Amino acid sequence: MSHGLRSALTRLDAILIRCRRIPAALYSSKSPEKREKMEELQSSPYYTKYASKLTELQKANPAEFAKRLEEHKSVKQAVKEADKERVAHPVNIVSTVDPHKPAAAVRLQRTRLADLMKVELLTEKTAEEIAEMWRVYHKDKPGFICASMPASSYAQIQSRAATHPTFLYPLPRAAGYEFFVSQFAGAECHFTQLAAFQQRKADAPTCLSLVHLDELRDSKGLVLMRGQYDQNVVNAVQVQCLLNQLQLYYATSDPHKLHLLQQFNAHPDAFDYRDLISEVEHSFIGLT
Structure with a gap:
């Protein structure tokens, strides 16, 4: 885990204690x-x-x-x-971390697209066809997730990540919410459980790692993303929830979400984690 992520988590821990x-x-x-x-x-x-x-x-x-x-x-x-199937959870901060279980970090190797696909065969394919091939390639691979995005969207994510590399995401759990922290490092992004850091500090494992492959950025206007996650910590649906939130904050035009991203990185003492929970709940309301 990087020094920057350790510092951010330590700072956030104090903020959460005050906000509770x-x-x-x-x-x-x-x-x-x-x-x-x-x-x-x-x-x-x-x-x-x-x-x-x-x-x-x-x-x-x-x-x-x-x-x-x-x-x-x-x-x-x-x-x-x-929505009769929805269960309204109280705003509790929960942990799924077992302090007695050895940490096992997810380590996704930095990969080139050529290591996974025959790039020369993609020359005549459209961006849409390549995105579908990428989806099918990962379809039956447990513990992996993939996505594709326009090069312009990735450029915006890159720009935001350069100045705001760390952020916090609430993941709904049966008894409330569990927080995960992301840290960008170049083309990679790593997630860890906040509670894991609080218990294990520098030994906290990464539970989700993402890598962005931009070889087709200029020729197809397409960037591919590959992720690997610890299935003992999160499932595919929960990973998708985290990725959706990442996109909402790093590729957003919403001034309020951008403000939260900036505030967390630049003015953490003024940051209130409950604003993030509110964003999740309001997003749900918008879909009902």
């Missing part, structure tokens, strides 16, 4: 009905994010606060009806 100091309750009332509504609000996955704002609203406008409690119940029911 979330008010246990916003409302105190002898009314059983109001108490029930308040408990229902606090069970919402969005409560943590907006706790301070709701406290301010309660003090400034009690009537509006009571109205919000009523609205929350109807919104919660609407979300439940929109």
